[in-house]
Amino acid sequence: MAAYFSGIEKINYEGPDSDNPLAFHHYNPTELVAGKPMKDHLRFGAAYWHCMRNELADPFGAGTALMPWDDGSATEQNALKRADVFFEFLEKIGIDYYCFHDRDISPECGTLTETHDMFHRVVAHFGDLQKQGGKKLLWGTACLFSHPRYAHGASTSPNADVFAYGASQVKNAIDATHALGGEGYTFWGGREGYGSLINTDMTREVDHLATFLHMAVDYAKSIGYTGQFYIEPKPREPSTHQYDSDAAACLNFLRQYDLLDHFKLNLETNHATLAGHTMEHEMEVAIGANALGSIDANRGDELLGWDTDQFPTNLYGTTNVMLRLLKMGGFTTGGLNFDAKRRRESHEPVDLFHAHIGGMDAFARGLKIAAKIIEDGRFSEFVKTRYSSFDSGMGGKIEAKQVGFQDLDEYARGIEAPQLSSGRQEHLENVLNDYL
Ligand code: XLS
Ligand code: NI
Ligand code: NI
Numbered sequence: 281m282a283a284y285f286s287g288i289e290k291i292n293y294e295g296p297d298s299d300n301p302l303a304f305h306h307y308n309p310t311e312l313v314a315g316k317p318m319k320d321h322l323r324f325g326a327a328y329w330h331c332m333r334n335e336l337a338d339p340f341g342a343g344t345a346l347m348p349w350d351d352g353s354a355t356e357q358n359a360l361k362r363a364d365v366f367f368e369f370l371e372k373i374g375i376d377y378y379c380f381h382d383r384d385i386s387p388e389c390g391t392l393t394e395t396h397d398m399f400h401r402v403v404a405h406f407g408d409l410q411k412q413g414g415k416k417l418l419w420g421t422a423c424l425f426s427h428p429r430y431a432h433g434a435s436t437s438p439n440a441d442v443f444a445y446g447a448s449q450v451k452n453a454i455d456a457t458h459a460l461g462g463e464g465y466t467f468w469g470g471r472e473g474y475g476s477l478i479n480t481d482m483t484r485e486v487d488h489l490a491t492f493l494h495m496a497v498d499y500a501k502s503i504g505y506t507g508q509f510y511i512e513p514k515p516r517e518p519s520t521h522q523y524d525s526d527a528a529a530c531l532n533f534l535r536q537y538d539l540l541d542h543f544k545l546n547l548e549t550n551h552a553t554l555a556g557h558t559m560e561h562e563m564e565v566a567i568g569a570n571a572l573g574s575i576d577a578n579r580g581d582e583l584l585g586w587d588t589d590q591f592p593t594n595l596y597g598t599t600n601v602m603l604r605l606l607k608m609g610g611f612t613t614g615g616l617n618f619d620a621k622r623r624r625e626s627h628e629p630v631d632l633f634h635a636h637i638g639g640m641d642a643f644a645r646g647l648k649i650a651a652k653i654i655e656d657g658r659f660s661e662f663v664k665t666r667y668s669s670f671d672s673g674m675g676g677k678i679e680a681k682q683v684g685f686q687d688l689d690e691y692a693r694g695i696e697a698p699q700l701s702s703g704r705q706e707h708l709e710n711v712l713n714d715y716l
């Protein structure tokens with residue numbers, strides 16, 4: 281096989297004292313943390329769309345990414361070659377999982393049938409590459425937002441034939457995910473929302489979205505695909521309002537339409553902040569409902585109000601994510617998929633390596649810090665004590681649902697006015713800083 285990243289060797293762990301920029305300084309895949317190898321905690325994934333298809337354009341300028349292997353054509357040959365490049369990248373960076381949209385890996389052809397036929401031939405090539413290098417598919421998905429036919433949405437389009445086209449695409453993408461042993465399948469509803477309510481029947485659209493997801497569940501069952509379905513919240517962009525706006529909205533939607541048994545959430549850091557939440561908040565909401573499935577690891581920019589999809593390098597962020605993941609008991613089907621792109625100025629192939637190394641090292645450090653925090657138990661002890669008035673006495677009865685307003689009215693009249701303890705937020709923030 282030709283080497284497309286010539287001059288770049290396999291990235292190895294060299295430890296914190298190394299000054300080699302093409303080495304891991306913290307991510308040591310086989311090192312045990314909390315009884316498990318780092319790589320099994322982190323389950324890193326690479327996003328095909330950002331690595332292979334993102335030309336690094338922005339609304340003001342053309343793509344800058346150098347992709348000497350890509351002839352720019354929408355041909356099968358080019359699609360197959362890109363796959364080879366991508367698997368070389370996975371091998372050299374040491375990432376076991378990847379994710380793709382159908383249209384990332386194989387182009388749209390003249391007819392829908394030709395499109396699907398080429399797609400499945402390309403998928404077969406991915407299957408061979410997976411086998412050769414021991415790589416695995418974290419999740420697959422269908423791109424139901426790029427083509428002009430999806431301008432009004434896919435499953436929420438007012439046009440029933442567009443709904444059918446979207447269904448055909450998802451059917452084939454589920455087939456492909458199944459064939460590749462994909463551990464999950466994601467729905468991100470980029471255009472499943474509206475630009476304005478003036479022309480929108482929202483109730484009908486949301487209903488159609490649920491019908492579509494039920495069809496996907498039924499179809500997966502009919503072919504024996506048992507991977508995990510995910511829904512990925514995001515409030516807006518490209519739509520003004522997306523129906524799957526945040527974790528709580530998704531959970532309510534899934535519950536209302538009886539889909540909660542079939543879906544978990546794929547949370548993305550930058551989407552959380554776009555929704556006006558922290559990633560920690562979104563994780564708490566999802567974990568509280570036993571519905572955290574997977575993570576799209578990235579970060580936004582505090583100064584910019586859109587989905588900048590930057591690589592995660594903030595240790596507070598990675599520590600907070602890993603704290604919650606460890607407490608949850610870790611991923612089952614999910615992983616940390618780098619849904620992240622380089623800045624437009626970082627256009628050389630080697631920048632793909634720098635970017636992923638940075639994200640992997642940041643998560644390795646977050647993992648270690650989180651494991652230490654959990655082992656020491658200082659935060660959990662504090663939180664436990666903070667709620668201890670509910671452990672016994674009247675608080676215990678409240679939690680056991682043994683009392684009502686009548687009892688509490690009598691009780692409250694007979695006690696001293698409540699005395700509060702400090703929340704010690706600043707002290708705890710200082711303690712957290714000490715760990716970092
Ligand atoms: C876009 C989304 C997208 C999904 C997959 O903002 O993050 O990349 O992860 O369709
Ligand atoms: Ni994403
Ligand atoms: Ni995103």
